Amino acid sequence: MITHIIFLIGLVNQALWPKQLQQVVTSLANLIDRGIHPSSILVMGDSVGGHKVVFLLGHILHQHPVAPAIKLEAPLAGAAMLYPWLRFSDDAPSFKRNADSDLMPISALCDWANMLKVSCGDCTNDGNWFELANSPMRWWEGLSNVVKDIIVTTASRECMSDDIIEAAETMKKVNGISLRLETFVQEGAAHNGIFGIRQVDPT
Secondary structure, three states, X not given: OOOEEEEEOOOOOOOOOOHHHHHHHHHHHHHHHOOOOHHHEEEEEEOHHHHHHHHHHHHHHOOOOOOOOOOOOOOEEEEEEEOOOOOOOOOOHHHHHOOOOOOOOHHHHHHHXXXXXXXXXXXXXXXXXXXXXXXXXXXXXXXXXXXXXXXXXXXXXXXXHHHHHHHHHHHHHHHHHHOXXXXXXEOOEOOOHHHOOOEOOOO
16 A cells, blocks of 8 residues: 655756755655655656656666665555656657647757756766666666556657657566556647646647
8 A cells, every 4th residue: 555655846956966866865765764665655756856756766776876775675666757857858859749739848948958967067977867768778677676566657749758758668678577667648738738737639
């Protein structure tokens, strides 16, 4: 039974990286230190919050040197990555395909991405935690030992959809049937459409 939910909000943290990672790891560690069993914990977040969910899972698999290790006696109950922002570029074809239909202008996304990259400073060794869509497939080996169930959402009219789907497929492929991961694509919607922010006519 899920008794505790860590919801990581989709807001850009103004602190310099990797403060965001330290804060998220501290939140999970606090629950575990209080005796909450991992199988009762669900982590979820939307947009930038989805990015935080993914780098938390990455940290549990591969400890970042500036944050304490998280040792789980059992997998987390689940993780929900809702429209996660996983690559800080506009190279994916879906950016061009959905430029006129998404909730956020590409220029704004690029500005925010640059803010995040500036906050990272000299984090050339942090790529697999910071920009997770670029991490190699083997980075996600053993993910089924970290979390029991994963849902990843995106939208057909979202600029980031190709990056999101590719990352989800990578996680699933490297872990095979041991990982229960479902990708949900909301047809005709834009970024965060599942929250009713904006619906787009697919015609």
